[in-house]
Amino acid sequence: MRRFATMLAAAGAALGLTLAPAGAKTIRIGIITTYSGPLAPPGISMDRGLTLYAKLHAKDLPKGVKVSIIRRDDTGIAPATAKRLAQELVTRDHVQFLAGSVYSPDALAIAPLATEAKVPFVVMNAAAADLVRKSPYVVRDSFTLWQVAMPMGEWAAKHGMGDAYTAVSDYAPGWDAEGGFIAGIKAAGGKIVGSVRFPLNNPDFAPVLQRIKDLHPHTLFIFVPGGPQSTQMMKTFNALGLAKAGIHLVTTQDLLIDSELPKMGNIPLGVVSSGTYQEASPRPANRAFVAAFQKAYPGSVPDFPAMQGWDGMAMIFRVIRQTGGKFTPAQAMDILSHYSTTNSPRGPFHIDPATRDVVENVYIRRVEKLKNGQLANVRFDTFPMVSDPWAKMHPQK
Amino acid sequence: MSAADPVGALAARHRWRWPEALPWLAAIAAFFLFPGYLALGAQILASILYGLSIDLALGYGGIVTLGQAAFFGTGAYTAGLLAAHGFGAPEPGLIAAGLAAAALGALSGLAVLRLSGLAQLMATLMVAAMLQSAADKASTITGGADGLQNMAVGKVLGLFAFGLYGRTAYLYALVVLFVCFLGMRALVHSPFGRSLVGMRENAARMTALGAPVFARRLIAYAIAAGMAGVSGALYAQSTGFVAPDSLGFDRSGNILVMLLLGGIGRLYGAFIGVPLFMVAQDRLSDLDPAYWYFWIGLGLVLMVRFARGGLLGLAARWPAGRMRRE
Structure with a gap:
């Protein structure tokens, strides 16, 4: 048995050697x-x-350095699958960055693996507050x-909507x-x-909203993950006549994803x-982004996940450009967690090196009809450079 | 089979034939040939055990189930919760998971086995759905939809840690699968196993013959549940993670598809169907991350059209075929 263990250890060491990323001219993401x-x-x-960013900026990479993007499908909220895929990307494909994750449960499952493998993990959507603490x-x-x-x-509260009921998906x-x-x-x-919480997977919104309608609060705050559930929720909201009953809806960008x-x-x-x-x-960086996006994918509307994919890839590209493609995981993390830009489609943002979390403007928007007849979220107020309040209220011990 | 010597015929069933060594040789060869795929390999081995549990319940016991994930998930959460609360040793966790799932199988079997056909199907489905909702809702215990965080799984035999490359997980799963398989093989070839097949084919006749149909089915259902629980625990320990999807409908449905692919009620169906399905899934989703389900679906349609009884059924149609449906 002991000999077998030694053999395994030796095999592991051999594999570890072939894994060393130094000198690689293709950066695997x-x-x-x-x-x-x-x-x-x-x-x-x-x-x-993220694909669009990589395509449009391939020319900005250092000479002889290429980027190879390896895509894996986590199939939705399936943390065990996400974790296995991350493990395979690290052990089989020897990636130097992990990135993506729409849904927090998936990202929470990947985080400990990023620690174990020492691979920087750029989260491009998953929004659970404590996620950044799960791995350095x-x-x-x-x-x-x-x-x-x-x-x-x-x-x-400041605009006469201080009597509110909250309804959210039941997950982090x-x-x-x-x-x-x-x-x-x-x-x-x-x-x-x-307050009410409804199941995340396959929810039926009608009974939840009907109950809220009967209680008749002045204001209703809703959160669902941005995507198909958004439309489903808004249609149920309309079908049950909550707005007509005088209930004022406020929400986050997820429910009104572009x-x-x-x-x-x-x-x-x-x-609102x-x-x-x-x-x-109307920001020029955003007009350029939207134009490029619609040229590459005709008929589609870029939304915040698209913008986050774009910016996340910009962060990875900065690491590659600053280091000429040769970097250790610690160096990469150093550049990523000091990232700052004024030129994102969203406006300015930076990463707080202490928390590795994003600091950015939060806009208050109203859905309006544009001249071309399309609906759009239009900004009318800004909370400048907001950092995660949860982290401040729950200091890390 | 000679009717004159029933004892000899039963004993002959226990005799090993050389093709039965093939899956194990293949599994050991895979360990050395595909070092980068051992994480997937460990999951395949755990799923084969899960497939065996369905084969026992459905293939041999004739119990129509679409809710085997209830037991898989129970095992996974048992092992997971133990590991998250300081009892990280994998082997006792595995045994506890098997016992917990078997207990749940016996308990739910009391209700489920009184039904038959579609009603039975719905009852099994409901047991799993109720557990999934409970796991979703009891987020202080289970972590809810985010899954169980902070599992600290100990070392196998106190020596081998579950590492990033899945070597320990693979060998651990292989040994557990082998032990469980030996038990299952002995069981289905025993008079008890024969009587299960009899009940599947004609329950009324078996009752008339004086066989305790309900009790034997209940035992089979509980054993199958225990095996599913062990498989769930293997999954949880090797990935270091449990989420409510381990109790989900996909988990119940997909394994059925895999077993049908290999051949049901044939003991070795899971050894063919599960690796085939999971490797195809892995390769196809590599090639086409967005539309890989299409190719899986196409393969299954062709399978159902041209190879009923699964791949083993196809093999049995050859004159030399030895893998008969029992």
Whole structure:
């Protein structure tokens, strides 16, 4: 038995040697996101954003360095699958970066593996607040629900919507949205009249919304993961006549994700939400991004996952450019966690090196009809450079 | 088979034939040939055990089940919760998982086995769905949809840690599968196993013959549940993670497809169907991360059209075929 163990150890050491990334001229980036199943749209959007960035900026890479993107489908909220895929990307494909993750449960499963393998993991959407603490190799360019929902709560309380009911998907980001919104509304003198959580997978929104309608709160805050559930929720909201009953809806960008707006008809017109990105933003960096996106993928609308994929790839490219393609995981993490830009499609943002989490503007937007007849989220107020409030309220021991 | 010597005929069933060594030789060869695929390999081995449990319940016992994930998930959560609360030694975790799942199998079997056909199918489905909702909701215990965090699985035999490359996980799963398989093989070839086949074919006749149909089915169902539980625990320990999808419908449905692919009620169906399905899934999703389900679906349609009874059924149609449906 002992001899066998020694043999295994020797085999491991041999494999470890062949793994050393030094001198590699092809940088391998493993993308794990959702490509199939009912939850795929944000994953596909993210993939388009990051692919587009890599395509348009391949010319900016140092001489002789290439980027190879290896894509894996986590099939939705399937943490065990996500973890296995990450393991395979590390052990078989020898990737130097892991990136992607639409859904927090998947990212939470990958995080300990990033630690074990010492591979930087660029989270391009998953928004559970404590995710960045699960591994020193996690860096996030997206947002946390606390970060986005708390300003929404503050804004609502200050604008006569201080009597609110919350309804969220029952998983970490949903709890965060609920917690953030409640903290925000209470800080600004409002109050919460009730809260409900519904299942994340295959939810039926009708009974939840019917009950809320019967209770008749003045304001209703909703969170669902951005994507097909957004449209489903808005349609149920409309079918049950909550708006007609005088219930004011406020939400985060997830429910009014730009790519789903065209599927919602006129239902969301006038709804106020908080978010980090709107496709209609006139910022030149965003117009260039939207134009490139629509040229590459005709008929599609870029949304916040697409923007986060784009920015995440920009962060990885900066590591490659600054180091000429030769870097250790620690060097890569150093550059990633000091990343800063003023030129993202969302506006300025930077990574806080202490938390490895994103600091960015949170915009208050209203759904309006544009001149071309399309609905869009239009910004009318800004909370500048917000960092994750949860991390401040729960200092790491 | 000679009717004159029933004892000899039963004993002959226990005799090993040389093709039965093939799966084990292949598994050992795979360990050395595909060092980068051992994580997947460990999951395949665990799934074969899961397939065997379905084969015992459905293939031999004739119990129509679409809810085997209830036991898989129970085993996974048992092992996971033990590991998350400081009892990380894998072997006791495995045994506890098997016992917990078997107990649940016996308990739910009391209700499920009183039904038959479609009603039975729905009842098994409901047991799994209820457990999944409970796991989703009890997030303080299970972590809810985010899955069970902070599992600390100990070393196998106190010596071999579960590493990134899955070597320990693979060999551990292989040994557990082999031990469970020996038990299952002895069971289905025993008079008890023969009586299960009899009940599957004609339960009324077996009752008339004086066989305790309900009790024997209940025992078979509980054993199958225990095997599924051990398989779930293998999964949980080798990935260091459990989430509610381990109780989900996909987990119940896919394994059935894999078993049908290999051949049901043939003991070796899982050894063919599971690796074939999971390797195809892995390769196809590599080639085409967005639309790989299409190719899986196409393969299954062709399979159902041209090879009913699974691949082993196909092999049995050859004159020299030895793998008869029992």
